[in-house]
Amino acid sequence: MTQILVQSLSGLASAASLFLVAAGLTVIFGVTRIVNFAHGSLYMLGAYIAYSLVTWLPRGHFPFWGGVLAAALAVGLIGVVVEVLVLRRIYKAPELFQLLATFGVVLVVQDVALAVWGAQDLLGPRAPGLRGAVDVMGERFPLYDLVLIAIGGAILLLLWLLFQRSRFGVLVRAATADREMLGALGVNQRRLFTGVFFLGSALAGLAGALQLPRESVNLHMDMAIISEAFVVVVVGGLGSLPGAALAALLIGQMQAFGIVLFPRITLVLVFLVMAVVLVLRPYGLMGRANAAAIVLPPEPPLRALSPKGRAVALAALLLAIALPPFLGDYALVVLSELAIAVLFAASLHFIMGPGGMASFGHAAYFGAGAYAAALLVKHFAAPMELGLLAAPFAAGLLGLVFGWFCVRLSGVYAAMLTLAFAQIAWSTAFQWVEVTGGDNGILGVWPSAWAVPKLAYAYLSLALCLGGALLLRRAIFAPLGYAMRAQRDSPLRAEAIGIDAFRVRWLAFAIAAGFAGLAGAVFAFGKGSVFPTAMAIPRSVDALLMVLLGGVQTVMGPLIGALAYTGLHEQLLRVTQFWRAALGAIIIGLVLFFPRGLAGMGPRA
């Protein structure tokens, strides 16, 4: 009995910090309709800045809490800078571009934090006077966690008062409910948006700063908290403050009891809850459907390659076939990675371009293919050929299962659900140590003897990946590809001529997953090993970047995007230690200045 009480108290303590982070995220979304990936980075900055202030200031109550508060305000200002420099310019861009731009900010902040605070974990001082534990019916409970619960409650109350009683709060609520009306009322939107960003960022900063006495400050805080904050916000309903509070309570308790009851699947559990909620209530517990998504102007009809284009493509293909014998081992490995990137990008483009679906978790299927192949090799001593054959089916099957849920949603909600499923896949690979080896991965995934020489493997990669990409291209020009574009262009008309949009999207999703899985298997045998990073968020972002770099609206886009991105990545790694920041800046620039991608830069209007 007491144990349950203590567990639920510690659940409340996690709920309090989750709520602080999620409240900022949800208020920012409600008003600006931007899902801010960088919200976790602001949280991390709050912790780092608080660390610097609190260790620099003398010890004592006032310096500690003053430092925490100052860190929150500083982060609020940083949020304003980000809003003014980046986000203000993309309020009208499609959601996926906004997500990507804010992910660019994540990368920049990571390297800034690395440069300023270094890579080692920093352990801050405990809160003065709150070091001990209190006695809760015979069990000991950290005093600081009680304070945290109180602060969470107090902030909830303050926010509620702010939104109910102040003019600012009324405007925020009005903007959340109906943005067009707000414009009509002649409100200064810019100032409102900036104000909301300040508030939301300061809340994230406060949450980060308050973690100082609880855990060490490190460079992984941003990603850890943002996935949880996404879950809370999506479960609560994007834009809903009460929803965020409710979901934070729910998730906090789930984590507290999950650790006791299902210690093996703590990570999976959270995302599972999110998936279930989104399936039952597509707009979260307390959210509402918002206005239609912003879409790009229609793309031109599909055309087969012109004779000139055909000649160029043929020449490139011949070059790819003729060149390898003259390349060194390193270049052959790069060539094979290029081919993998092309197929991975083409498979994501298949659902994003013609399918008009958003996926922020395509790495799940890449990783599923890689793990399927590796597991066959490791546990069943299967030869490479069998692994390569089984991988697309395994990944396609996973695509069928996850896709059944995901393809019903669109826009931000689809992006969030695909992300959640990818995180489920990642957590499984990470936590199911006996089977997957966890963080240590699976080693010894080598090709069959004939494919061991780098030259042979480069040819094998080229054949499988370019072949796969060509098959996808074929499907785009076939009736199914047209049906995909039809349901994307006008769901109303598609339904009215008997097209079952769900089935079309579902099939497309599974096909894309299958080909991503093939890319993953080729990747696994190329590296000789698989790690959970094969299905982590950055890999999903890689795919998105390649597709957006090449341009969503062109069939050749993923090819060009994959080549450009992989080349860029190689170069950045070579020239600077801060390649993340450079990449982040490039992503932001891309979204701001070339939203149609490189292939879309041609003469077409």
Added chain:
Amino acid sequence: MSLLRVEGLHKSFGGVKAVQGVSLAVAAGELLALIGPNGAGKSTCFNMLNGQIRPDAGRVTLAGQDITGLAPRAIWRLGVGRTFQITATFASLSVLENVQMALLSHQRRLMRLWAPLSAEDPTPALALLERLGMAEQAARPCGVLAYGDLKRVELAIALANNPRLLLMDEPTAGMAPAERVALMALTARIARESGIAVLFTEHDMDVVFTHADRLLVLDRGRMLAEGSPEDVRANPAVREVYLGHEGRH
């Protein structure tokens, strides 16, 4: 024997009683015009007939089969073509491809992955477009067409599955007056030749009185009058609430 039979349809949106007790019947080869001022509930009726909206109460039967509450795509498969008040076509597909989509769907050949669409014989789609005077524009993307032309493409799409019933919500809105008369004349001819039942709305009274066999007048969700053009024209209640507004269009 009526092809389409509708009994006691009701639909409310929150507090708005959009449709309150509409009953009607259309026979094969007959053109029934559903008219009424803005917001009378005409589009809502269409949406309930083709399954886009589920009625709160009432029954829709097609050739004796109850189709109330079926999905639009199921109703389409039973031979009901539809055009929309605000045109809905596939903007990134060419005019020809738009019609081919409907044809392929009708033949249940849409989920194919191998042979390209361009290898498909264009003759049937071109023939439909020819009938509506759109064959010259077959290669243009629907996204760049003039509004009147889009309305024609929609009709070609709606005719692709040899429908028994056509539901046309303001088929001539946005067209020049001469075009309107021509399009409705063509529709009427096709309907009579192929024995298609047509239910349409229209704000242009010339078009209505020239082509409709019968009229049904809606006002604020209720049926106000029904009958031949002459009867309706003479009906004092109709003159009061509806024809009094005629200048507005």
